[in-house]
Structures are given as structure tokens and as C-alpha cells.
Amino acid sequence: MLQRSLHSARTGVEGSTESLMRLRRQSRIREAVIQRLLLTCALVSVFTTVGIVVMLVVQAAGFFSEVSALEFFTGTQWTPLFQPRRFGVLPLVGGTILTAGIAILVALPIGLAAAIYLSEYAHDRVRRAVKPSLEILAGVPTVVYGYFALTFVTPLLRNVFPDMIVFNALSAGLVMGVMIIPMVSSLSEDAMVAVPRSLRDAAYGLGANRFEVATRVVMPAATSGIVAACILALSRAVGETMIMVIAAGSTPRLTFNPLESIQTMTAYIVQISLGETPHGTVEYYTLFAVGLLLFVMTLLMNLFSQWFVGRYREKY
Amino acid sequence: MIHATVSLEAKGLELWYGKFQALRGISVVIPHNQITAIIGPSGCGKSSLLRCFNRMNDLIPGSRVKGEVLFDGRSIYGADVDPTEVRYRIGMVFQKPNPFPKSVFDNVAFGPRVNGIQGNLEERVEHALRRAALWDEIKDRLHKSAMQLSGGQQQRLCIARTLALEPEVILMDEPCSALDPVATLKIEDLMKSLVEEYTIVIVTHNMQQAGRVSDMAAFLMMEEDRAGTLVEYGPTAQLFTNPKDKRTEDYITGRIG
Ligand SMILES: Nc1ncnc2c1ncn2[C@@H]1O[C@H](COP(=O)(O)OP(=O)(O)OP(=O)(O)O)[C@@H](O)[C@H]1O
Ligand SMILES: [Mg+2]
Numbered sequence: 001m002l003q004r005s006l007h008s009a010r011t012g013v014e015g016s017t018e019s020l021m022r023l024r025r026q027s028r029i030r031e032a033v034i035q036r037l038l039l040t041c042a043l044v045s046v047f048t049t050v051g052i053v054v055m056l057v058v059q060a061a062g063f064f065s066e067v068s069a070l071e072f073f074t075g076t077q078w079t080p081l082f083q084p085r086r087f088g089v090l091p092l093v094g095g096t097i098l099t100a101g102i103a104i105l106v107a108l109p110i111g112l113a114a115a116i117y118l119s120e121y122a123h124d125r126v127r128r129a130v131k132p133s134l135e136i137l138a139g140v141p142t143v144v145y146g147y148f149a150l151t152f153v154t155p156l157l158r159n160v161f162p163d164m165i166v167f168n169a170l171s172a173g174l175v176m177g178v179m180i181i182p183m184v185s186s187l188s189e190d191a192m193v194a195v196p197r198s199l200r201d202a203a204y205g206l207g208a209n210r211f212e213v214a215t216r217v218v219m220p221a222a223t224s225g226i227v228a229a230c231i232l233a234l235s236r237a238v239g240e241t242m243i244m245v246i247a248a249g250s251t252p253r254l255t256f257n258p259l260e261s262i263q264t265m266t267a268y269i270v271q272i273s274l275g276e277t278p279h280g281t282v283e284y285y286t287l288f289a290v291g292l293l294l295f296v297m298t299l300l301m302n303l304f305s306q307w308f309v310g311r312y313r314e315k316y
Numbered sequence: 317m318i319h320a321t322v323s324l325e326a327k328g329l330e331l332w333y334g335k336f337q338a339l340r341g342i343s344v345v346i347p348h349n350q351i352t353a354i355i356g357p358s359g360c361g362k363s364s365l366l367r368c369f370n371r372m373n374d375l376i377p378g379s380r381v382k383g384e385v386l387f388d389g390r391s392i393y394g395a396d397v398d399p400t401e402v403r404y405r406i407g408m409v410f411q412k413p414n415p416f417p418k419s420v421f422d423n424v425a426f427g428p429r430v431n432g433i434q435g436n437l438e439e440r441v442e443h444a445l446r447r448a449a450l451w452d453e454i455k456d457r458l459h460k461s462a463m464q465l466s467g468g469q470q471q472r473l474c475i476a477r478t479l480a481l482e483p484e485v486i487l488m489d490e491p492c493s494a495l496d497p498v499a500t501l502k503i504e505d506l507m508k509s510l511v512e513e514y515t516i517v518i519v520t521h522n523m524q525q526a527g528r529v530s531d532m533a534a535f536l537m538m539e540e541d542r543a544g545t546l547v548e549y550g551p552t553a554q555l556f557t558n559p560k561d562k563r564t565e566d567y568i569t570g571r572i573g
Contacts, residue, residue: 201414202474207401
């Protein structure tokens with residue numbers, strides 16, 4: 001009985017050797033195909049990035065052959081569409097920094113407070129409920145935020161500042177701040193939760209209370225993650241377009257008064273892309289010069305964040 | 317039994333983690349200026365008992381304590397007691413060295429800073445480091461990261477960090493289990509010198525260590541439902557050479573655990 005089953009098992013193995021080999025070959029081919037496919041996908045994104053950069057640089061070169069870089073980077077007037085035409089990009093940069101600054105002023109304290117609450121105070125059940133609902137904030141279409149700023153926040157603010165312009169940096173910045181709260185809080189919380197229990201125990205054992213543990217041990221130990229989160233949120237704010245187009249105005253103006261109407265780099269790009277500016281003109285090429293500058297700004301922020309994370313990686 | 321005044325006293329102490337009872341009916345008296353060792357097989361609740369003495373178990377969600385722990389005659393679980401004050405007067409050193417990822421100085425200064433202790437911080441830090449027999453080795457590296465120290469140095473730093481608060485009791489949970497024999501002996505010598513000023517309670521797996529350093533020993537074991545109970549408690553010499561309970565003898569001679 002045993003012998004028979006052993007025998008049949010053996011013949012079974014021998015009989016299948018050939019088909020096994022075929023299977024092996026097939027799976028090897030499949031492996032190779034999958035690998036190529038994945039490589040292609042990876043390359044598509046690389047080529048797209050390279051393509052965008054090349055396109056930006058080439059077109060921007062066209063712009064800089066007609067306008068001096070000095071004027072572009074130091075001029076304080078931006079009137080490419082009117083006479084006298086001026087190509088000083090600082091008003092657009094200033095508008096971008098102003099709104100992004102307001103946004104980060106909102107998002108940093110609230111986002112960090114939320115992260116501290118979620119990682120150090122909240123019970124598991126609360127955390128599991130609150131975290132996803134916070135993240136919904138990031139999923140709201142930015143158009144909605146834009147109209148929220150324009151039709152709700154601005155009228156509200158005008159009760160406080162009666163002579164505020166309808167399109168203004170303040171309400172656009174505030175609303176954008178709310179939008180990026182979850183980026184700050186979610187990533188910071190991940191970094192804080194990753195701080196080992198043993199460090200918290202050490203601090204509690206020395207008579208620290210919850211808040212001291214959070215601010216003096218957990219946050220410093222999670223610095224690199226928190227900074228990365230903030231820079232990511234900031235670069236999101238710098239690149240944000242829709243809210244700016246809808247609520248911040250289209251008046252390039254170098255000002256740090258948030259009650260005034262300004263124009264951000266992104267909003268300007270939209271204006272030119274959608275307008276009737278004829279191709280091939282200097283006005284048209286400004287698009288690429290501003291786009292390239294925006295690209296370089298966010299790139300620098302991301303590089304800084306990567307360098308910082310590498311330099312101050314948590315070593316506990 | 318050496319006559320000494322009482323520092324800590326547990327009376328009918330019970331501890332639950334959620335529905336699981338980890339300690340049952342523990343009554344023990346920890347004398348002043350002596351080293352008391354808590355021994356017993358793995359998982360019998362030694363660390364849990366130690367953490368009851370400075371309310372560290374409060375931090376574990378779902379944990380519950382019944383019975384009493386008296387410190388200098390006052391209940392530390394009383395409604396009017398601030399647990400952070402308990403932890404600052406009853407310091408704790410953990411199984412794995414856990415320095416903060418900060419400088420040596422900031423590690424030692426942490427306790428005085430969070431507790432708002434006035435006075436010369438430099439002096440306090442130096443005194444604590446000297447007391448932990450670490451000063452000569454690292455006085456030139458006070459502002460370097462504590463993470464660069466060796467394991468033994470890190471553990472002595474953690475002891476110095478506790479000493480900087482001048483606590484009355486130091487609880488140590490297997491403080492040498494992550495260290496080599498040389499570093500272990502250094503910590504043991506340190507404990508012997510510290511006990512002149514402090515009361516020390518140490519959890520250890522190492523019978524030789526308990527024999528070498530402790531004056532009193534408490535032997536804990538699990539009951540059928542895995543709740544830890546105190547089997548025997550007394551002067552270490554007596555417990556080791558002439559145990560009253562058969563289970564203590566079996567454990568000490570290596571027959572169980
Ligand atoms: N945070 C916790 N939540 C739930 N159960 C716990 C927790 N900590 C410990 N326990 C349980 O309590 C019992 C006692 O644990 P404890 O760590 O006090 O034992 P121990 O004697 O220190 O063991 P070891 O010698 O391995 O360190 C164990 O059964 C353990 O599983
Ligand atoms: Mg333990």
C-alpha cells in the first residue's frame with residue numbers, strides 16, 4: 001500500500017518534469033516582460049520631467065534673449081501686458097511668498113498642535129477617527145476652497161477690515177493654510193509616532209508631564225520629519241493655483257499688506273495661458289520664465305528638505 | 317534582619333492590564349538606604365511591580381491598580397498626588413539605556429529643567445555625572461551627542477540623569493541586561509556607592525548579581541492564571557542560603573525559571 005503510493009508519486013514526478021521545465025521557462029519570460037514594463041513606466045515619468053525642464057529652459061532662454069536677467073530678477077514692476085512694459089518678477093514672487101507665508105502661519109501651529117494631540121494625547125479610537133477626517137481636508141478640490149475664500153471668508157473678514165479689497169492675499173492665504181493643515185499634521189504625526197516608547201518613558205520617569213514630553217523630547221527627536229512635512233506643505237502652498245486665481249486677485253504688486261490684491265506666480269501663468277496673448281511674443285515667453293522660476297523654487301525647497309532629513313535623521 | 321526605616325511599602329497591591337491581572341496581593345516593605353532585589357522567572361511581573369512604585373503604569377492605557385503604595389508613609393496613589401512629582405522623587409533607570417538624542421549635558425539637565433529646579437545647573441550636572449562615575453570619562457564631551465557613548469556609558473548617563481533630580485529612591489529595571497560584564501561590574505559598584513544616599517530597588521534576572529549587590533530580596537512567581545504573587549521576601553543572605561519556601565529554593569538552585 002505504502003509502496004504503491006510511493007511508486008505512483010515518483011512516476012508522477014517524472015511525468016511532470018517536462019511540463020515543469022516549460023512552466024519555468026514561461027515564468028522566466030513573464031518575469032522579463034514585467035520587468036521591462038515596470039522600467040518603461042519608470043522611464044515615462046523620468047522623461048516627462050526631463051521634457052518639462054528642457055521645454056521650460058529653452059522657452060525661457062527665448063525670453064531672456066529679449067529681457068535682461070537683471071531686470072527680471074530685480075525689477076519691482078510687472079506689467080508685461082501694458083505700456084510701458086516692465087518685466088520685474090518681484091511682485092509675483094512677493095505675492096507668492098505673502099500668500100504662502102500666511103498659509104504656513106495658519107498651518108504650522110494648527111497642524112503641529114493636531115499632530116501632538118494625535119500622537120501624544122488621543123486614545124487609539126479617537127486617533128483612528130480623527131486622522132482620516134483631517135485628511136479629507138486635503139482631498140477637497142481646490143476650486144471649492146477658492147470659492148469658499150471668495151464668497152465666505154472674504155465677506156467675513158470685511159466685517160473686521162471694512163476697506164479690504166474683494167480679491168486679497170489674506171483670505172486666499174488663510175484658506176490655503178487650512179488646506180495644507182493635514183499635510184503638516186499627518187506627516188509630523190507619523191514622525192512623532194515613530195519616536196520610540198523608551199524615550200517617552202525616560203522623560204516621564206524624570207517627572208515630565210505629557211506636554212513637556214511632547215515638546216521637549218518627542219518633537220526634537222522627530223525634527224527631521226516635522227521639517228520635511230512643513231517644507232512639503234510650503235512647496236504645496238507656493239505651487240497652489242486655483243485658490244489664488246479665484247480669491248487673491250490679478251494685480252501684481254510688491255506689497256506685504258495682506259489686505260491688498262496681489263497676483264501670485266501661478267495665477268499669472270494661468271492668466272497668460274488662458275488669455276489671448278499671441279504666441280512668440282515676449283509677453284507669451286514670460287510664461288516660461290515665471291514657470292521656470294517657480295519650478296526652481298519648489299525644487300530648491302525639496303532639495304533642502306532632503307538634505308535636512310539626511311543630515312538630521314533621527315538616531316535613537 | 318537589619319533594622320531600618322521604611323521607604324516604600326506596598327500593601328495588598330493588585331495590578332491589571334485591561335482584564336489581565338498581572339499582580340496579586342503584593343505586600344512588601346522596602347527599607348531606606350538598602351538595595352532591594354526583585355527576582356523571579358520571566359513574565360512574573362517584576363517590571364510591573366517596579367513600575368507601580370513610581371506610577372509609570374499610569375501611562376499604560378487600561379492599567380488599573382488596587383491596594384496601596386506608601387512612600388514615606390503617604391499613599392502615592394492618593395487623589396491629591398501629582399504623579400509627575402512621584403516620578404521625580406522616585407527615579408527610574410530602564411532595561412535598555414535610553415538617553416535622549418541630545419547632548420550629554422542636556423540629558424542630565426533635562427530633569428532639573430522640566431521640574432523648574434533653581435540654582436546652578438552646571439554644578440548640578442557635574443555633581444550628578446561625578447556621582448555616576450562618568451565625569452572623568454566624558455567631561456570633555458559634555459556637548460557632544462549622548463548617542464555616541466558606549467552602552468555602559470549610556471547607562472551610567474541614564475543613572476546620572478536620574479541623580480540630577482536628587483531623588484530619594486532609584487528604581488532599576490534590569491539595568492545591566494544590555495551590558496557586557498565589565499560595564500555590569502561598574503554599575504554594580506556604582507549601586508553600592510549610591511546606596512549610602514539613596515534607596516535602590518533593582519529587578520534582575522541574574523542570581524549572582526542579586527547575591528552580590530542586594531541586602532533584601534523579593535521572589536515573585538506567577539500563579540496558575542499568570543498573576544504575579546510574592547512568594548518570599550527577606551534578607552538576601554537568608555533567602556539564598558536558607559529559603560523558607562520550596563519554590564524559592566527550586567528557583568535559586570536553577571530548577572525552575
Ligand atoms: N503594557 C502591558 N499590557 C498588557 N500586558 C502587559 C503589559 N506589560 C506587561 N504585561 C504582562 O504582564 C505580565 C508581567 O509582565 P512584566 O513585564 O512585569 O514581567 P517581568 O517579570 O518584568 O518579565 P521579564 O523578566 O521578562 O522582564 C506579563 O504576562 C506581561 O505579558
Ligand atoms: Mg521586566
